[in-house]
Amino acid sequence: MKRIIPVFLALVLLFSATQSVLARHRNRVLGASTQASELNFPSISSGPGLILPDSPFYFVDKLKQQVRLLLAFSPEDKAKLRADIAGERLAELKAELLKNNQKGINIALSELASETQKAATALTDAEQKGKDVSLLSQQINEKIKTERDILKGLEKQADGELKLRIELTQATVKKAKVEVEDSLPQNIMENEIRDSINSELEDKIKDAQDVSQGIKNSLEELSKEASDAAQKSLTRREEALKKAIEEKNAELVKEQKDLLEQEAIKQATLIGITLKAARGALQAAEELEKISNAFYESEKDVEEIRAIPVPKPTPAQTLLNSNQVKL
Numbered sequence: 001m002k003r004i005i006p007v008f009l010a011l012v013l014l015f016s017a018t019q020s021v022l023a024r025h026r027n028r029v030l031g032a033s034t035q036a037s038e039l040n041f042p043s044i045s046s047g048p049g050l051i052l053p054d055s056p057f058y059f060v061d062k063l064k065q066q067v068r069l070l071l072a073f074s075p076e077d078k079a080k081l082r083a084d085i086a087g088e089r090l091a092e093l094k095a096e097l098l099k100n101n102q103k104g105i106n107i108a109l110s111e112l113a114s115e116t117q118k119a120a121t122a123l124t125d126a127e128q129k130g131k132d133v134s135l136l137s138q139q140i141n142e143k144i145k146t147e148r149d150i151l152k153g154l155e156k157q158a159d160g161e162l163k164l165r166i167e168l169t170q171a172t173v174k175k176a177k178v179e180v181e182d183s184l185p186q187n188i189m190e191n192e193i194r195d196s197i198n199s200e201l202e203d204k205i206k207d208a209q210d211v212s213q214g215i216k217n218s219l220e221e222l223s224k225e226a227s228d229a230a231q232k233s234l235t236r237r238e239e240a241l242k243k244a245i246e247e248k249n250a251e252l253v254k255e256q257k258d259l260l261e262q263e264a265i266k267q268a269t270l271i272g273i274t275l276k277a278a279r280g281a282l283q284a285a286e287e288l289e290k291i292s293n294a295f296y297e298s299e300k301d302v303e304e305i306r307a308i309p310v311p312k313p314t315p316a317q318t319l320l321n322s323n324q325v326k327l
Helices: 003-032 056-068 077-101 102-128 135-158 160-181 186-246 250-307 314-324
Strands: none
Touching: 003 056, 077 102, 077 135, 102 135, 102 160, 135 160, 160 186
């Protein structure tokens, strides 16, 4: 765990520092923003309510929801019902995305985050009242995992304001999942925490690898832009020098020659500094790839060790242990 935290922080810092470089390159390649209706939304078991969020009569659906909650007397029933309602909101999000209705999408995302958090709160309330929520916590945890996986896939496809809203919803859903994990049986909770950490690390490593490729592409573009800018500046100086020669102005010729030399030196220096900075960023990204490879190797070693079966004690060892306990 102590080794994982520094790697995670390094990934976050590098990703944040180079995100703008990658975004600029992606914008040049992709062009216009992705439409909500173009996002790939996987099939889900839940269905939307009869009235969708973009309808002026959506408040009727919310009233029906309140009646259902009033009839759920125990905190366990409320937690289960909240989780089911969150599933409906997820289905409504799919419907609004297909319609490319931004208002409906925003409402569905907000409601999804709210109901998921309320389900986690109700589950905690039930546990604090001494209820056995071991099975219910597993059921709600699986539903939240489905929500997170779908939101993660949408976030990778989206951009602009939609991407930001999905990220905000993800943050709330993640908080709710952490709260639900506290109610899970010990062995399942440990597995969930480990899986969550590994999943986030894999996402950051993948993002960092994308950034590394983006830096390489941007380095090529930057070199070309710097070369073009330098060539344009030098061309203007050369034209001034030719004009001075044509006018046979010796003083102006000397002045323009000096300016041409100075401009060449300045542009060469600027290009050198720019390329040095870009190569430094690229080197950092390559180092990060080495760290990620080392992390994967260590995870592989751990899994291999866990897979080694523990030999059963022989009858003689069992008898010896029994005698030691008696003594």
